[in-house]
Amino acid sequence: MNELNEDEEKRLLTEAVKLDATVFGLILGLIIGLIIFIATNWLIIAGGHVGPGGEVIIGPHLELLGQFFIGYKVSFVGSIIGFVYGFAAGSIFGTLISWVYNKIIYLRNTNNK
Amino acid sequence: MLTRKEDKKVIIIGGGPAGLTAAYELNKSGIRSEVFEKDDIVGGISRTVNYKGYRFDIGGHRFFTKVKVVQDMWDEVLRKDFLLRDRLSRIYYRKKFFNYPFEVKNAVFGLGIFNSLLIVLSYLRAQVIPIRPENTFEQWIINRFGYRLYKIFFKTYTEKVWGIPCSEISSEWAAQRIKGLSLFSALKNALLKKPPADKNVIKTLINSFHYPKLGPGMMWEKVREIVEEGLCRVHMNSGIEKIYWHNDAVLAVETCKDRTTTRISGTDFISSMPIRELIAKLEPLPPSEILKAGDKLNYRDFITVSLIIDKKTIFEDNWIYIHDPNVKVGRIQNFKNWSPYMVPDPEKTSLGMEYFCFENDEFWSMSNENLVDLAKNELEKLGFAKKSEIIDGTVVRMPKAYPVYDEEYKKALEQIKEFLGKISNLQLVGRNGMHKYNNQDHSMLTSMLAVKNILGGHFDLWKVNADQDYHEEIKENEQLDKQLSDLSSTQPLIPSAFAMKKSSGSLIEKAIIRVFSRLDKFAFAVAVGTASFLFLFLATIFLEFKGDQNIVQSMLLLNNYFVGYDISIKGAFIGGGYCFLWGFISGWLFAYIRNLSLGFVIYKEKKKLENQSLKDLLDYI
Numbered sequence: 001m002n003e004l005n006e007d008e009e010k011r012l013l014t015e016a017v018k019l020d021a022t023v024f025g026l027i028l029g030l031i032i033g034l035i036i037f038i039a040t041n042w043l044i045i046a047g048g049h050v051g052p053g054g055e056v057i058i059g060p061h062l063e064l065l066g067q068f069f070i071g072y073k074v075s076f077v078g079s080i081i082g083f084v085y086g087f088a089a090g091s092i093f094g095t096l097i098s099w100v101y102n103k104i105i106y107l108r109n110t111n112n113k
Numbered sequence: 114m115l116t117r118k119e120d121k122k123v124i125i126i127g128g129g130p131a132g133l134t135a136a137y138e139l140n141k142s143g144i145r146s147e148v149f150e151k152d153d154i155v156g157g158i159s160r161t162v163n164y165k166g167y168r169f170d171i172g173g174h175r176f177f178t179k180v181k182v183v184q185d186m187w188d189e190v191l192r193k194d195f196l197l198r199d200r201l202s203r204i205y206y207r208k209k210f211f212n213y214p215f216e217v218k219n220a221v222f223g224l225g226i227f228n229s230l231l232i233v234l235s236y237l238r239a240q241v242i243p244i245r246p247e248n249t250f251e252q253w254i255i256n257r258f259g260y261r262l263y264k265i266f267f268k269t270y271t272e273k274v275w276g277i278p279c280s281e282i283s284s285e286w287a288a289q290r291i292k293g294l295s296l297f298s299a300l301k302n303a304l305l306k307k308p309p310a311d312k313n314v315i316k317t318l319i320n321s322f323h324y325p326k327l328g329p330g331m332m333w334e335k336v337r338e339i340v341e342e343g344l345c346r347v348h349m350n351s352g353i354e355k356i357y358w359h360n361d362a363v364l365a366v367e368t369c370k371d372r373t374t375t376r377i378s379g380t381d382f383i384s385s386m387p388i389r390e391l392i393a394k395l396e397p398l399p400p401s402e403i404l405k406a407g408d409k410l411n412y413r414d415f416i417t418v419s420l421i422i423d424k425k426t427i428f429e430d431n432w433i434y435i436h437d438p439n440v441k442v443g444r445i446q447n448f449k450n451w452s453p454y455m456v457p458d459p460e461k462t463s464l465g466m467e468y469f470c471f472e473n474d475e476f477w478s479m480s481n482e483n484l485v486d487l488a489k490n491e492l493e494k495l496g497f498a499k500k501s502e503i504i505d506g507t508v509v510r511m512p513k514a515y516p517v518y519d520e521e522y523k524k525a526l527e528q529i530k531e532f533l534g535k536i537s538n539l540q541l542v543g544r545n546g547m548h549k550y551n552n553q554d555h556s557m558l559t560s561m562l563a564v565k566n567i568l569g570g571h572f573d574l575w576k577v578n579a580d581q582d583y584h585e586e587i588k589e590n591e592q593l594d595k596q597l598s599d600l601s602s603t604q605p606l607i608p609s610a611f612a613m614k615k616s617s618g619s620l621i622e623k624a625i626i627r628v629f630s631r632l633d634k635f636a637f638a639v640a641v642g643t644a645s646f647l648f649l650f651l652a653t654i655f656l657e658f659k660g661d662q663n664i665v666q667s668m669l670l671l672n673n674y675f676v677g678y679d680i681s682i683k684g685a686f687i688g689g690g691y692c693f694l695w696g697f698i699s700g701w702l703f704a705y706i707r708n709l710s711l712g713f714v715i716y717k718e719k720k721k722l723e724n725q726s727l728k729d730l731l732d733y734i
Contacts, residue, residue: 011626016633067664068652093648097640097700104636 016105021098028094033087036065040079118143123567124366124377125149126353127385129157130553131543133336133347135383135560137186140343142568147377148345149368151352154330155337157385158514158544159553161330162419164507166457168328169419169465171511173432173446175200176323176332178554182561187323190335194326196452201429204266205445206436208496211266213434224265235259250282257723267730269436273443274469275413275517286518287730326454329553353386355396363539367396381567383560385543387412387513388529403532409525410548414477415514417446418466418488421505422498427462440491441476442466461504466492472512481508516548530575540566540574547575629715631708638701645696650689656680 039062048058059074066072069085121144125132128150139146154160162169176195178184187195204211212219221229236259243256250271254263263279271279325331337347354374355367365378384391392399392407432446446465448455456463466488470476479487485506493500516522526548533539542559544551551559555577562572656665657680665680672678675691 012630015626015630016636017627017630061667064664064667067659067661068655093644096644096647097637100640100643101633101636104639105633108633108636 016108018105019098019101021095021102024098025091025093025095028097029087029089029091032090032093033083033085036082036086037079040074040082041076043074044076044079118568121145121381121567122147122379123381123383124363124379125383125385126366126391127157127543127546128152128155128333128337128347128349129385129543129556130159130333131385131546131556131560132157132383133333133340134186134557135542135564136340136345136347137190137336138561138564139567140340140345142564144344144564144567146340146345147379148340148347149351149353149366150347150349153349155347155349156330156333158415158511159329159333161328162507162509164419165421165505167419167421167448167463168330168455169417169448169463169507169509170328170330170446170451170455171417171509172415172467172514173444173451173465174324174329174553176325176329176553178552180554180558183554183557186557187332190339191325191332194331195323196326197321198324198431198451199321200431201450202432202434203430204270204434204436205495206265210428210430210433215266228261232259232261232265235261247284249280249284250287251279253284253287254279266436269438270434270443273435273441274515276469276471277519283518283520324451326452328448328452328455353394356382356384356391356394357396358536358539361535362537380538382539383563384539384541385546385556385560387545388526388541388548391533391541391546392529399532403529406525406528409521410529411517411519411522412472412513412545413515413517414470414472415511416468416470416477416484417509417511418468418484419507419509420464420466420485420488420492420503422462422464422492423460423502423504424462424498425460427464427497435495437495440494441468442488442491442495443469445492445497464492464497469515477510484508513545516545516550518550522548542574549575551577629711631711632704634701634704634708637704638697641700641703642693642695642697645692646689649692650685653680653685653688654682657682657685 040059043059043062048056051057063072063074065082065085066078069082072078072082072085123135123139123144123146125135125146125148128148132148132150133155136146136148152160154162158171159174160171162171176187178187202213204213206223209223211223220232224232239256239259244252247253247256251263251268254267258267268279271282275282341347348368348370351368351370353366354369357364357367357376363379363382365376366382367374367376369375387410389407389410389412392404398404428447429450430447431450432444434444435442444467446467448463448465449459453459468476468484485508488506489500489503492498492503533541540563541547542563543556546556547559559574559577562570562574562577566572566574653668656668668680669678671688675688678684678688678691
């Protein structure tokens with residue numbers, strides 16, 4: 001048992017953790033998606049201000065996201081669209097981070113061997 | 114090799130817990146056996162001596178185990194005579210009692226605020242500047258408890274017990290207590306330990322223990338009766354004179370009783386006699402280097418001076434540790450607090466004054482009268498009773514009570530193990546039989562496994578009590594077969610078994626390693642930096658082609674931070690470069706903080722486990 005533990009302890013102390021690209025991507029996607037969803041709805045609940053033309057302006061800066069996320073607006077439906085975009089972008093971002101990270105770990109381990 | 118049970122006859126040397134457990138298990142398995150005990154009483158160091166109706170335990174033996182098969186045997190044999198007793202054992206220092214395990218409030222109250230402050234400071238000093246290298250027991254304890262606690266609560270008592278300065282005792286001996294408490298096992302313990310269904314269960318296990326109504330000797334007397342009704346014969350006053358062996362097998366033993374020697378043959382042999390004696394009794398003698406190795410195994414011996422005092426109550430404890438350097442007594446047992454049935458008259462008290470010495474040293478050679486007199490004086494000096502209140506006393510000498518773990522024992526023991534390992538039908542069990550500081554339950558377990566080996570098992574008895582995890586593996590409420598299969602970890606590792614073991618526990622272990630391994634800071638920093646670079650680079654290129662002025666103006670605000678950034682191909686590279694840099698720094702910091710936090714969690718869990726393990730350190734000195 002001890003021999004096993006020693007082996008595991010060695011692994012615990014020396015091995016670098018490997019990131020699961022799918023899980024990491026999903027988590028980051030979920031976080032970014034939720035941030036957009038909550039931020040959008042927060043602005044809707046907080047309310048906007050009346051513009052010079054008498055129109056109600058809500059979240060003009062966040063609205064700029066619509067330039068990248070086509071269809072996104074600061075509205076409840078927009079928050080759902082934003083969530084989907086955010087989720088997709090976050091997943092890609094997370095997967096990319098994991099992929100690069102694991103690649104470097106792999107290259108390092110290969111070089112060390 | 115004989116395989117039929119009926120053809121087997123096992124010779125067991127020694128009628129202590131290990132020897133009689135072997136006889137008991139063999140009897141249950143339908144195998145004949147003969148036990149040879151050199152004394153006139155069974156139980157070895159777990160015997161109970163009866164003096165004028167007052168029963169004395171040699172040392173004090175708590176029946177406490179986490180090994181269910183052992184607990185089952187105790188229950189099976191003792192039934193209603195197995196009492197559950199409260200445990201109280203304190204340290205007696207400067208005529209004050211200190212709770213053990215230590216309690217802050219009690220220690221501060223007993224030692225005073227100034228002393229307590231010094232203790233805290235010396236503890237902190239030891240934590241900040243530990244002694245390196247940690248070679249001796251003294252250094253080991255100081256590093257964990259601080260110098261002042263060591264001096265008050267460990268030094269005197271340890272030196273009384275072992276007869277050598279703490280600075281000459283190897284740290285390895287103490288380190289055995291926390292052996293196996295690896296970072297990994299600490300984590301596993303923290304993550305996988307199920308909360309007890311009832312916290313009182315844990316509390317009960319710590320604060321109470323089982324004890325036979327008439328002392329531990331009652332257990333072994335009963336076992337003797339049971340096995341003698343079956344297939345076993347127990348020979349008392351029958352020391353083993355010679356052990357005949359040939360071609361890597363023991364053939365027979367020669368026993369001597371009433372000056373008559375008898376040669377008895379058997380198919381299998383289990384020895385619980387001290388290894389040093391076993392080696393010397395082999396016929397033909399083993400090579401001289403093995404004999405020399407045997408001579409290097411030393412033992413600590415033990416004298417109990419039992420005093421009968423005309424007082425109903427002296428102290429409430431089962432036993433107390435005497436840390437006063439002005440008296441020689443190391444521990445005092447109060448037998449009626451172990452079991453009220455140990456004294457015939459409840460108005461009187463019987464105490465066991467325990468002295469540790471070496472066989473044939475000056476102390477050992479003292480006459481019984483002088484020893485009783487010394488014990489009386491010391492009891493009075495300690496303030497427990499007046500000499501005039503002590504109405505009687507007797508002396509019990511117990512040679513080879515403790516195997517000594519000195520500098521030479523390990524190498525010598527390895528040599529002997531290697532030599533005896535070639536004798537296929539001889540198994541060593543018990544405390545002295547293995548020169549291993551086993552408690553009663555582990556001694557019994559070695560015998561149970563030895564019997565399993567006779568029945569075809571392949572258990573490595575030397576692995577019993579070798580690591581901390583072992584204890585934890587024997588879960589309550591598990592079936593015998595399951596427990597024994599758990600004990601397969603004590604078997605020699607063979608490729609297939611090793612692979613099976615590896616794979617069986619691999620899911621959880623893999624998960625722990627996966628979660629708690631370090632995040633490579635550089636790799637994570639590069640990964641976050643690269644992703645950040647791509648993020649801004651693509652966003653900028655996208656806008657460059659889209660050309661919407663609203664967002665361009667907003668994006669250009671970035672050049673307040675990223676000097677030189679604009680919405681252009683060149684700007685995309687400049688902005689991407691900045692993003693890479695900041696992503697790199699953030700990723701590195703995240704990985705660093707994550708590793709530090711997890712490292713702290715692991716360290717905390719290990720310390721917690723270590724402290725739990727050291728709580729009862731005195732019990733194991």
